[in-house]
Amino acid sequence: MKTVKLNIPKLVFFLILLPIVFGANKVTAQNVLDDIYQPEHEPVRKPVPYNYLRQADVMWKKKLWRMLDLRQKINLPLYYPTEPIDNRYSLIDLIIYGVENESMTVYDPDADDQFTTQITLDGINDNFGVKSDTTWVEDLETGEMKPKVVINERRTYEVLRYLMKEIWYFDKQRSMLQVRILGLCPIRMYAKEVESSDGMEDDSGGKDLTMKQxxxxxxxxxxxxxxxxxxxxTKNDAERRTFEDIFSMRRFNSIFLKKQMFMTIV
Structure with a gap:
């Protein structure tokens, strides 16, 4: 009887090479990149730390409230996209993303603007007018009409303005007039609806919009x-600014609303 000797090293090499050869033409989602490079900078970026500040260094400061209108051209990057695209969010969608996925804390605008009372996600939905409604649908099997609960979607595209709270101060240690943003308040602008015999009707008359913080x-x-x-x-896809860049470099337009004075003379 003739015996066959196996070449173990060659056999192992063949078994390793076999899946590589037959799987070379297989394309998976992991090796498809809709770009020319893998983004590396933005996911790990950190904001520039604030300068250390003592009370003795501040010889003058003023608290201001500003209004940002997202319908102005320079403010459009804060409004678009109205729906998330390629991991890009509008400012309000990013804030809600932080609340839902990062367990970040936001505050109730009906209480005050001093960040004292937290607001839950249900409270945010109430301010967006998210409500449940009951409609009747036909059962395809029995032909009977059955009630179905429908929940309205959160219309974040209705946020057209932001109220900004900030402090301007003069740092005598650095001889600089500087500013720090304290808070942002999205303002929803929508046409108020009233119940009538014909259903829901627009109560704005096509002119004014109701504003809701x-x-x-x-x-x-x-x-x-x-x-x-x-x-x-819009000018350069390779030079991507973040929301922190927009606010820290003051790349937005706003109007002054009110101020509060604090004076410290040293």
Whole structure:
């Protein structure tokens, strides 16, 4: 009887090479990149730390409230996209993402603007007008009409303005006039609806919109989240700015609303 000797090293090499040869043409989602490089900078970016500040260094400061209108051209990067695209969010969608997925804290605008009372996700939905309604649908098997609960979607695209709270101060140690943002309050603008015999009707007359403050964001707590998410740059796709860049470089337009004075003379 003739015996066959096996070449163990060659057999092992063949078994290793076999899946590589037959799987070379297989394309999976992991090796498909819709770009020319893998983004490395934005996901790990961190905001520039604030300078150390003592009370003795502040010889003058003023608390201001500003209004940002997202319908102005320079403010459009804060409004679009109205739905998340390629891991890009609008500012309000990013804030809600932080609340839902990062367990970040936001505050009730109906209480005050001093970040004292927290608001839950259900409270945010109430401020967005998210309500449940009951409609009747036909059962395809029995033909009977059955009630079905329908929940309205959260219309974040209705946020067209932001109230900004900030402090301007003069640092005598550095001889500089500087500013720090304290908070942001998204303002929802929508046409008020009233119940009538014909159903829901627009009560705005096509002219005025009702404004509703949704929540207050304590800005220093959200800086890390803002620094890792980019906004769309119409001039250069390779130079992507983050939300933190927009606010720290003051790349927005606003109008002055009110002020509160604090004076310290040393």
């Amino acid at each position: 949704v929540l207050w964001v304590y800005y220093p707590a959200f800086r890390n989240l803002f620094a890792t998410h980019i906004v769309f740059n």
